[in-house]
Amino acid sequence: MRYHKIPEETIRRLPVYLRQLMLLCQKDCTNVSSHNFSDLVHIPDSQIRKDFSYFGDFGVRGKGYDVKKLIKEIKRILKLESTRQVALVGAGRLGSAVLSYPGFGSYNFKITCAIDNDKRKIGKKIGNLTIKNASQINSLKKKNIKLAIVATPADAAQDVTNKLVKAGVNGILNFAPCTLTTPKKVKVINIDIAMDLATLSYYLRSA
Amino acid sequence: MRYHKIPEETIRRLPVYLRQLMLLCQKDCTNVSSHNFSDLVHIPDSQIRKDFSYFGDFGVRGKGYDVKKLIKEIKRILKLESTRQVALVGAGRLGSAVLSYPGFGSYNFKITCAIDNDKRKIGKKIGNLTIKNASQINSLKKKNIKLAIVATPADAAQDVTNKLVKAGVNGILNFAPCTLTTPKKVKVINIDIAMDLATLSYYLRSA
Incomplete structure (x- = not known):
């Protein structure tokens, strides 16, 4: 499969489809017409079919989409079939909210x-997790953690990011209000509420 | 100015430019070359010039951008010149984190x-704000509040959104993990960490 040819916009819509399919599954809906599905996700039918066409043919003409089967397919494409560990750096208010999401x-x-690097936070528990000190970033490689959420203040974020990249992380969700510089192989998605x-x-x- | 012709992608980049310019201003930088600015925001020089060209000519050939002047221009375009009130619906962990952002x-x-509609939360203070009950949504029109952040659980979000729209809100930042249905005039931006x-x-x- 030639992943590099697939537009990023398509990849960003796959989780939208997945979320809606999981909602349908919760409601014991086993099948959804492409028309209804389009209405639910607010994305044109033709766009959805085009997005899926990069990966195979997921609909059955006249029968729509098999909800469970499509969930499985999208999870496979997004590499979400087994548990994926995530590290959180920055356990302030926002970090703590993310932890309990x-x-x-x-x-x-x-x-x-x-x-976190704040001594008052290190050792504290949030849910089942104990907050560790910043030197723990180095242990991410050993733990095979490839995804991280950066929720530090802006002035600490680049330094933390450099350490994360060094520790083998190559996907970062950045809440710090700044633009991070990373090697090309590392994908960054920024969330800035303001x-x-x-x-x-x-x-x-x-x- | 024909706003409707300006691509949404351009509008979404303006806050990125603004954030970087405000950082430069904090560091007492009065002028930035278009080349350096492009490096800082990780957006090609040509794209930045194209984005600005929708609104006028903000650079001076050979001198780059006047930081303060450009901040003022972008704030004007984004209608951020005077204080803009925002309502938050849903004062759980995430909502509280947003409040203290x-x-x-x-x-x-x-x-x-x-x-919030949780009796245990109503009346409590977060910072200077007292959490009010859901009936307060109706008062937003009187207060001329046009922007709202929805941080409720998914099953409450559409109902809350309908009420917000009825109260005159026409910009919604949605943290609830669901797709909201709104009239065309209401703009929704979704944030879904997962x-x-x-x-x-x-x-x-x-x-």
């Missing part, structure tokens, strides 16, 4: 390592 | 209303 399990994510609000502000009509 | 002020955002991790997972090379 209930939505990871259904995607097979598990935060198995929480790190920037998203700023985007929304643009679209507001005048009061 | 330090990054809003520099964009002139202020969360002035926090709402879905972002799922996207990162795709790009991981095999262990």
Whole structure:
């Protein structure tokens, strides 16, 4: 499969499809027409078919999508078939909120390592996890942890990122309000709530 | 100015530029070359110039960008010149973390209303804000609050959204793990941490 030819936009829509399919599955829905599915995810039918076409033919003409089968296929494509460990660096308010986020399990994510450099936090427990000191970043390679969430202040984020990359992490979800520099092989997704609000502000009509 | 012709991708990059310019301003940098600026935001020079060209000519040939002037221009475009009130619905762990997020002020955002339907939370204070009950959503129109953050569980999010729209909100930042249905005039940006991790997972090379 030539992964590099698949547009990033397609990859970003796969989790949207997966989330909706898991919701349908929870409601004991075994089959969904492509038309209804399109309505549920607010993405045109033709786009969905195009996205899936990169990976095979998942629909059955006249029968729609088999919910469980499609969940399995998308999980396979996204490499979510078995539990994937995630490290969290920065256990402040936002980091702690992320730690207690209930939505990871259904995607097979598990935060198995929480790190902070604040002595008042190190050793404390959040849920089942004990917050470790920053030197623990080096242990991620041994634990085969490839994904990390950076929830540190902006001025610490690049240094933490360099250490994460050195420890073999190659996917980073960045909450710190700054642009991280990483080698090409490392994928970064940025979440900046204030920037998203700023985007929304643009679209507001005048009061 | 024909706003409707400006690509959403351009609008989404403006806050990235603004954030970087504010960082430069903090460091007392008054001028930045287009080349250095491109390096800092990790966006090609040509793209930046194209984005700005929708709104006017912000650079001076051979002198780069005037940091303060550009901050002012982008804030004007994003309608961030004066304080913009934001409502938060859902004051659980994530909502509380959002409330204490330090990054809003520099964009002139202020969360002035926090709402929850949990009796144990109503009346409690987070920072200077007292959590109000859900009936307060109706008061947003009077307060001229146009932006809201939805941080409720998925099964409450659509109902809350309907009420927000009825109260005149037309920009929503949605943390609930579901797709919201809104009238066209209402802009929604979704943040789903688990879905972002799922996207990162795709790009991981095999262990």
